[in-house]
Amino acid sequence: MEINRGDVFYVNRSETIGSEQRSGRPAIIVSNPECNEHSPVVxxxxxxxxxxxxxxxxxxxxxxxxxxxxxxxxxxxxDVSRLGDYKGHLTEKEMEQVDVALMQSLGIHPLTQQAKVEPVGPSVDDAALAMIALRFLExxxxxxxxxEISGSICSGLLGQKQR
Structure with a gap:
């Protein structure tokens, strides 16, 4: 059975406790497509x-x-074995609203322009050690x-100008 994010299936009954929503009702698939394809649960x-x-x-x-x-x-x-009848698929706008509500529920906030993840690169210490090693090798x-080396290995490899 193909299961897509945003699909609505009837979920067959199981026991619940307290304020949990009782199954035996329709539910929206919110797990990601890769998990839906390979996992026994959604x-x-x-x-x-x-x-x-x-x-x-x-x-x-x-x-x-x-x-x-x-x-x-x-x-x-x-468990996917509890998924019953297919009931439909959410509109793109509805799924966007569900995503926002899920982020609200989980306390996940979208990144702003200022909050960018910096790419991981060599630290200053790593660059300094590399420079020392190259100069030694040269x-x-x-x-x-x-x-005889024309130019400098350090300059050529690290993109520095010759003095």
Whole structure:
């Protein structure tokens, strides 16, 4: 069975405790496509047709034929064997709203322009050690092996200008 993010399936019943949403209701697949393809479980957000107070983690869903609310504060892992009838697929706008509600529920904030991840590169210490090693090698080749080097290895490899 092909399972895509944003699909809505009926999830067959299982036992619940306390305020957990009882299965035996439709749920949105929210796990990523790679996991959906290879894992025996998927992450879902249950839908309810009952009125729920407005919350940042509640999303109105209308694309599956019945007005529902996605309860994004209750993310649940479900064995794929419990997935029943396919009910439909969310619109792109609905899925974007679900994503925002999931981030709100999990306390994940989108990165701003200022919050960029710096690429990992050699530290100043690594560059200094490399320079020392290259200068040593250059001197060794000239003195011990009689090899004349046109230009400087250090300058050529590290992109520095000759003095």
């Amino acid at each position: 992450e879902v957000v249950y839908l309810t047709c009952q009125y729920k107070k407005p919350m940042p983690t509640h999303v109105r869903i209308e694309s599956i034929g019945r007005r529902s609310t996605a309860l994004c504060e209750q993310i649940t892992s479900v 001197g060794f080749l000239q003195k011990r092996c009689g090899v």
